[in-house]
Amino acid sequence: MRRIGFVLNPIAGMGGRVGLKGTDGKVEEALARGAEARAPDRAREALDGLFERDRTVDLLAYGDPMGASEARAAGFDPTVVGRPDGEETGASDTRAAVAAFLEAGVDLVLFVGGDGTAVDVAETIESAGVETPMLGVPAGVKVYSSVFAVTPRAAGRIAATYERVEAREVNDIDEDDYREGEVHTELKAVVSVPVAEEVQAGKQLGGGSVESLAAGVAEDVEPGTTYVFGPGSTVGAIERELGFEGSPLGVDVWRDGEVLVRDGGEREILDALSERNVVVVSPIGGQGFVFGRGNQQLSPAVLRRSDVLIVASRSKLDGIGVLRADTGDPDLDEELRGWHRVRTGRFERRLVELV
Numbered sequence: 001m002r003r004i005g006f007v008l009n010p011i012a013g014m015g016g017r018v019g020l021k022g023t024d025g026k027v028e029e030a031l032a033r034g035a036e037a038r039a040p041d042r043a044r045e046a047l048d049g050l051f052e053r054d055r056t057v058d059l060l061a062y063g064d065p066m067g068a069s070e071a072r073a074a075g076f077d078p079t080v081v082g083r084p085d086g087e088e089t090g091a092s093d094t095r096a097a098v099a100a101f102l103e104a105g106v107d108l109v110l111f112v113g114g115d116g117t118a119v120d121v122a123e124t125i126e127s128a129g130v131e132t133p134m135l136g137v138p139a140g141v142k143v144y145s146s147v148f149a150v151t152p153r154a155a156g157r158i159a160a161t162y163e164r165v166e167a168r169e170v171n172d173i174d175e176d177d178y179r180e181g182e183v184h185t186e187l188k189a190v191v192s193v194p195v196a197e198e199v200q201a202g203k204q205l206g207g208g209s210v211e212s213l214a215a216g217v218a219e220d221v222e223p224g225t226t227y228v229f230g231p232g233s234t235v236g237a238i239e240r241e242l243g244f245e246g247s248p249l250g251v252d253v254w255r256d257g258e259v260l261v262r263d264g265g266e267r268e269i270l271d272a273l274s275e276r277n278v279v280v281v282s283p284i285g286g287q288g289f290v291f292g293r294g295n296q297q298l299s300p301a302v303l304r305r306s307d308v309l310i311v312a313s314r315s316k317l318d319g320i321g322v323l324r325a326d327t328g329d330p331d332l333d334e335e336l337r338g339w340h341r342v343r344t345g346r347f348e349r350r351l352v353e354l355v
Contacts, residue, residue: 002108003058004159005101006047006078007094007121008067009113012039012139038328039139040070042152043112045330046137047074049156050110057160060104062097065089067112079104091120098124101132108133108194110159114140115172118147122170122189133165133192135199138326143293145170146201147193150289151326151333154198162194200324201286210234210313214241216346217280217311226255226274228302230295234282234311251297266299277306283323285316290354291336292326300329310342314350317342323354 050057051074059076061067063083071078081100084093094111098121101109109132111121121134136148137155146168149155170189193199214237221227221242229235229252239246239254246252250263253272260272279298281290290310291298310323325336341349 001056001058002054002160003060003104003106004050005060005081005098005104005106005109006043006067006071007062007097007101007109007111008039008043008065008070009094009111009117009139010039010065010089012113012117039112040065042137042139042328043067043070044073045152046110046112046149046156046159047071047076049153050160051075051156053157053160060101060106062093062100066093066097091116094120095124099128102128102130106132108135108159108162110135110137110155112137112139112152114138114143115145115170116140118145118170119172119188122147122191125191126189131192133194135159135194138200138292141294141296143200144172146199147191148200149196150198150200150324153330154196158194158196158198162196164195165192166195167191168193168199200289210237210311212346213311213313213343214238217309217343218242219346222276223256224274224276226253226260226272226277228253228269228273228277228279228298228306230279230281230298232282232284234313234316235280238280238311249294251295264297266297266302269297269302270305273302273305278309279303279306280309280311282312283310283316283320285319288320288322288324290323290325292324292328296328300327300332303327303332308336308340310340310352312342312344314344314348317344317350317352323352325354 059071059078060081061071061078063080068080098109118136125132137152138148149158167190172188217238218241229239229246231249236246236248244259247263253261261268283290284293325333327333336354339351339353342352344350
C-alpha cells in the first residue's frame, strides 16, 4: 500500500487571471480585483485521478483549508496530521505539513501550488536529510520547476502508478522583478520526482531568431480584428513590429494601431474584445505549454471568444516536440487537442500536435 502525504496551498494561482503574475504578498490585492481560488478545484481533480487508479492509497492530509476536505470529497478517508496555525495560511504551514508527512514515513509528497510552494516542500525534505520524492499539481502562475505534472489529473495518475524516480530541479523567481518584466530564475533545490511522460520539463528561456516571423504576422493583421498578445519574447517581437512595446510577461490587447489594454487581467481583456478576436501565443520553451503557464489571464472565457494563433521559432519547436494546454477547463483542453499550424517564419508554418 502506497502512503502519500497531500497538501494544498489554497491561495496558489489566485493572481493569475487578474494579471498579478503571482500571489506572493498579493492576496488582498488579488481579492480586490475579483480573484477566485482555483487551487482547491485543481486539488480535487488530482485526487479524483488518484482515487480512480488506486483506492487503497494510505492518504495523509493537512487540515482545512489545506487539503483534508478535498481528500474526503474524492472518496478518501485521510489521516489528518495537523492544521494551519490561523485562518490565513502561509509557507510555514506548508513546511509543517511536509515535516509531519516525513515523520510519518510517506512514500511521496503530493502538493498543490506553484514554484513557491515547490520550494517550501523541497527545502523541508532537504532539511530532513531524506530523499522522499515529491510531485506537484500545477496550480500556481509561473510553474517553472520540473517537478510538476502537466495537468492535475495526470498528477493523480502518476502518484498512483509510478515505479521509479529521478533527480529534478526546483526553480523560483522573484515575483516583484517578474511583474516588472524581468525573469531571473534561481535554482533552489534538486529533489527526487516520479518518472513519467506527463511530468513537465523545466522552462527554457530564449529560442532563436523571430524577426521574419514577427514581420510576417504584422503583415497579415486584419483591420477591425482585436489581437490579444500573450507573454514572451517571441510575441513581444511581433508587438514591436506593430509599433509598440508590450508588457514582456503580461497580456496586451491591440486593435487597428491602438493599444487597448496593457498588462491586463481577464476582465479587462474580455471588455476589450470585439466581434473577431485572435489570441497570439508562443509555447513555453522546454515544456510546450501554450495555455495555463504564466498566462492564466487568457482564461477559458477569453479563449472561447477568440481564434488562436500559435507562433514559435523553429529551434523552439525542435526542443519541445508537442504542444500542451492546461486551461483549467477540461472540455476546452479537449477541444484544443489535435494538430495546429504553428507559424515559424514569414511564410513558413509547421503542423504540431497539442496532446
